Amino acid sequence: MRYLSTRGRAPVLDFEGATLTGLANDGGLYLPEEWPQFSAAEIRDMRGLPYPELAARIMAPFVGDSLTEQELLDLCQQAYGNFSHVAVTPLVQLDGQHWLLELFHGPTLAFKDVALQLLGLLFETFLARRDNPLTIIGATSGDTGSAAIHAVAGRRNVEIFMLHPEGRVSEIQRRQMTTVSAPNVHNIAIDGGSFDDAQAMVKRMFADSALTETLNIGAVNSINWARLMAQVVYYFAAALQLGAPDRKLAFSVPTGNFGDVFAGYVAAQMGLPIERLIVATNKNDILARAIRDGDYSVGESHATITPSMDIQVSSNFERLLFEANGRDAAALGAQMDGFGSSKALTLDPRQREGIAALFSAERATPGQTLKAMRWAYESCGEVIDPHTAVGLHAARSERLDPAVPVVTLATAHPAKFPDAVEQAIGQSAPLPARTGDLFSLEERFEALPADYDTVRDHIAARAAR
Ligand SMILES: *Cc1c(COP(=O)(O)O)cnc(C)c1O
Numbered sequence: 457m458r459y460l461s462t463r464g465r466a467p468v469l470d471f472e473g474a475t476l477t478g479l480a481n482d483g484g485l486y487l488p489e490e491w492p493q494f495s496a497a498e499i500r501d502m503r504g505l506p507y508p509e510l511a512a513r514i515m516a517p518f519v520g521d522s523l524t525e526q527e528l529l530d531l532c533q534q535a536y537g538n539f540s541h542v543a544v545t546p547l548v549q550l551d552g553q554h555w556l557l558e559l560f561h562g563p564t565l566a567f568k569d570v571a572l573q574l575l576g577l578l579f580e581t582f583l584a585r586r587d588n589p590l591t592i593i594g595a596t597s598g599d600t601g602s603a604a605i606h607a608v609a610g611r612r613n614v615e616i617f618m619l620h621p622e623g624r625v626s627e628i629q630r631r632q633m634t635t636v637s638a639p640n641v642h643n644i645a646i647d648g649g650s651f652d653d654a655q656a657m658v659k660r661m662f663a664d665s666a667l668t669e670t671l672n673i674g675a676v677n678s679i680n681w682a683r684l685m686a687q688v689v690y691y692f693a694a695a696l697q698l699g700a701p702d703r704k705l706a707f708s709v710p711t712g713n714f715g716d717v718f719a720g721y722v723a724a725q726m727g728l729p730i731e732r733l734i735v736a737t738n739k740n741d742i743l744a745r746a747i748r749d750g751d752y753s754v755g756e757s758h759a760t761i762t763p764s765m766d767i768q769v770s771s772n773f774e775r776l777l778f779e780a781n782g783r784d785a786a787a788l789g790a791q792m793d794g795f796g797s798s799k800a801l802t803l804d805p806r807q808r809e810g811i812a813a814l815f816s817a818e819r820a821t822p823g824q825t826l827k828a829m830r831w832a833y834e835s836c837g838e839v840i841d842p843h844t845a846v847g848l849h850a851a852r853s854e855r856l857d858p859a860v861p862v863v864t865l866a867t868a869h870p871a872k873f874p875d876a877v878e879q880a881i882g883q884s885a886p887l888p889a890r891t892g893d894l895f896s897l898e899e900r901f902e903a904l905p906a907d908y909d910t911v912r913d914h915i916a917a918r919a920a921r
Contacts, residue, residue, distance in 0.1 A: 463483055476590075484792075515686070535576075551835070563606045565869035568600060591672065598763055605641050619657065620645055687716055695723075706731045740757060752803065818849070
């Protein structure tokens with residue numbers, strides 16, 4: 457399979473190249489040249505497959521010649537063997553129409569593990585073929601940092617440096633990063649800085665020739681195609697259990713960077729009968745405005761009880777804009793250049809129509825989020841996290857044919873967000889036994905001042921060579 461940039465001016469790559477590159481060098485995002493198709497008979501044939509086998513079957517056409525079938529299956533077995541539930545992403549029924557797809561049974565209790573556990577293995581496999589070890593540098597305000605650290609901890613040819621603003625991430629999130637003892641994991645707490653300061657330093661490092669000329673620097677954010685590819689699998693897993701390909705269904709997806717819900721779009725292109733994809737947002741509703749009104753303009757950023765969705769610019773939305781304009785890279789490049797300078801973009805009629813055919817959007821206020829958590833608890837005995845609750849609120853607000861099952865993606869374990877859970881239902885969710893010693897393990901991190909040269913020199917001295 458060949459991979460092209462949405463802006464059309466970057467080299468065409470194979471799967472291995474697209475995985476190691478992340479962002480295309482023309483500022484665009486990589487997408488496969490065409491969508492692999494599964495017939496109804498082929499989808500029917502996937503029923504009952506164990507998750508790792510289903511994953512290998514769905515990802516094989518995307519991986520192409522970069523891995524043999526056996527190598528891909530081995531990696532899937534290794535990645536999904538780290539999950540605490542044998543079904544990997546179990547489906548839980550709420551009522552006659554609504555279901556939860558639990559994506560939080562990985563090591564850091566958020567859905568990002570599903571993709572990152574595999575990505576860590578893909579990095580290790582591909583890097584072993586090259587004599588060029590990778591230094592991953594990132595900044596985190598929470599979930600991504602811990603999932604990325606757990607994905608590459610102890611892997612060969614990779615060092616990871618994760619910056620977090622000291623005192624600005626929750627204690628659970630910090631401990632999930634700092635208690636990992638593998639020597640290739642380097643946590644850096646930026647003293648007196650915000651997340652934006654840490655993020656700005658990372659961006660500056662990617663553009664700093666003193667670093668990039670001597671090091672092979674990589675990123676693990678959700679613009680990486682391999683992450684989206686791995687997320688396509690659980691849409692199939694859920695749909696197969698609910699009767700696909702012989703029955704349509706809908707998904708509601710708590711959305712931030714538009715990675716997770718774009719994977720649902722990919723599943724639909726591959727032949728899964730998806731009736732609707734509901735983009736669920738909190739008060740940071742740029743996506744809801746774009747999908748409903750064609751207005752993709754950056755507003756003020758609000759802090760909410762769903763911090764992993766407090767995002768203004770959803771990087772992966774560019775992929776959908778590209779698809780919806782008939783894959784016209786030149787037109788999209790011009791549209792994105794305009795967005796870069798004015799922070800606003802108006803969808804053209806073709807894009808609006810194409811997107812409206814599959815997507816709708818719903819917004820949840822904090823009150824509606826807490827109410828959805830109470831409904832799940834009081835009516836179904838399920839304790840859910842606030843991000844999942846934004847999705848559930850959206851799912852229940854959307855007027856769909858009652859015969860169409862609606863699956864809400866449960867993106868985090870409720871124990872990760874104890875304050876919101878306590879506020880909603882008056883009790884907290886215990887951490888699962890597998891993270892039980894988080895509070896007794898020793899923490900390891902370096903506290904550095906918010907000074908660019910100090911942080912860069914610290915990383916350069918310890919980077920992969
Ligand atoms: C990252 C995250 C999201 C948003 O996912 P995107 O792929 O960025 O849209 C939602 N919920 C939780 C708990 C997350 O960690």
